[in-house]
Amino acid sequence: MSANVFKRGDVWHFAFQVGGERVRRSTRLKSRRAAEQLAQREYDAAVLRANGGQPVPTLAELAQAWIEVHRPVASAAHLRSVELFYRLHMFDLGEKPINAISTLDVELARNKYLVDHKPASANHWLRILKLLTMWAVKRGMLAAIPWHVPMLKVQKRPRSILPLAAARAWFAAVDQATAHAPAIGTAVRLMFGLGLREGEAITARWEWIDWARKTYTPGITKGREAEPLPMATWLREHLEGRRQPAGLIVARPDGQAFASGFARQAIRRANDTCAVKGITPHRLRGTFATLMSEAGVPIQTVQRVMRHKSFTTTMGYLEKNLDVAAQAQERISAIAGFECHKNDTDHQSAPVDSGSTVY
Template sequence: MGWLFAALRSFPIRSFAMTPLRQRMLEDMGVRNLAPNTQSAYLKQVSAYARYFDCSPDELGPEQVRAYQVYLTQTRKLTPSTVSVATGALRFLYKVTLKRAWAVEEIPMPKRSFKLPVVLSREEVSQFLASVDHLMHRTILMTAYAAGLRVSEATHLKVSDIDSQRMVLRVDQGKGRKDRYVMLSPRLLEALRVYWKSARPTLWLFPGDVPGQPITRNAVGLACQKARRACGIRKPITPHSLRHAFATHLLESGTDVRTIQLLLGHRSLATTSRYLKVATSTVCATTSPFDLLPKVVVDPPQPSPPVHF
């Protein structure tokens, strides 16, 4: 965790950088075991908030929070998801670190729009993976699809996480700081063995350019975009698209939602249930009530008699 503290203290922002308040917030997040990415995002958002007013956050109140949210939505025109991160950071600061009684009530969380994921067909997944020309990049994207992994989970796989005896992959500290096991496909195991014989990784299954560190999410994303251009598929494709395809294809093949929830590592079944809305087995295969109506024989309209003046 030493790298995290060093990185978080490196923001060159006035009014919040290198202050006791910043240190206390960092400690509060550490005590609650928030993920490193969450800690980094929260401190970055609070730093931007302090810089906007050029004032320490403990001297600001509900009116300034409201003004800042208006600035983010109307002036900067940020998405509700981005504003939600800033809102979560300010809620944590004022409720947990500064213990202000008004924190949650006075800081509204923006309502996010619900969008269904664009799902690749099985043929499109195969076409896409065949277009990845780099062995390690192709193997990590295969793994993301075959096991339904988040990109951060795929990049942080270790060689020791492969259990070919039980045919499972261990996901160590996935989202929400939770471990889980996912299936190890026989076909994926074969691909991983081919990759291992070529790359000979020791610690990280997919090592990055920096010695001792895994491949970065950005590197996987760039490889994904390169393959998308090469394969000619018009749909947007990101590493997370493969996770969407994994869940949808399982559902279409008859796997129950609860099992898919466990494989994906979703905390809420409602999150997994959204795939019911894009699975053709549940949407397109459902009979419309229109098709069940009794057939009614309708006589063709008779031509109108000519009108004479």
């Protein structure tokens, strides 16, 4: 992008925008060539001022710099998202100086992304672009974000939770699918029993268990917290049989850490075996939050054990259990004195044995 020159009477003027600031002046010159040279000098000087004396990078250069700076400190998942954006999804934006990217440019690039991706994924694409642009603002490369594009409205989809009635059979299927690597079954139990993220299960260590207090404190977390989590009896008993003085709780046979996605195949097999749909490592975390809430745990406590900064994030994890709603409706009907026929009991949910805690 550069300055645009235009004539008013016999005199040439120029206009440009840098860092959200619009500049419009007269060159006081009658020669177009001389006016264009002056306008370009003014534009280049404005770019340097807005960028702290440094040339404004292209989006591709900005993404490269972000990855280099954040590689030692950002999570692997976060890095993968930005690297994928950099390699495949910048489209025509990659070669543009970041101060020259307009709202229309972003909208057209997003339309290209939407050809092969869903709206929810397009919103994630936009978040990464905003992340990089805001980093440029914080580093003084830009005075402000030069574009404004709102998120797309996305139709929410029902998300699954692991039914307690199927939990025993489901974990047995996981163990059968991971007979070659039993540590994967342990990782799945940590996700279900403590609400750990997949990355937190990968990095879980024996020395972070306080056996006396019956707690586990994740030492590597997304939000850098170190909150102790109470461990249920069934989970402690499972871990006791594998107890080590130190090291990774979940490790490959050679002692090395698993890669991301290590438990997904076993979980899919268990889903197929038990006719359970939609359970993933992250939905095990959602199951943990939902079951805690249904057991009467206050939202503030669920937020703390989930290690969320805001309770609104926690609310997004809680799914509606229609079995609970159906049982409540039956109780309300009985109190109201409505007649309940015996054959209606065939449609009621079987009670869950709360004592069945060893999976």
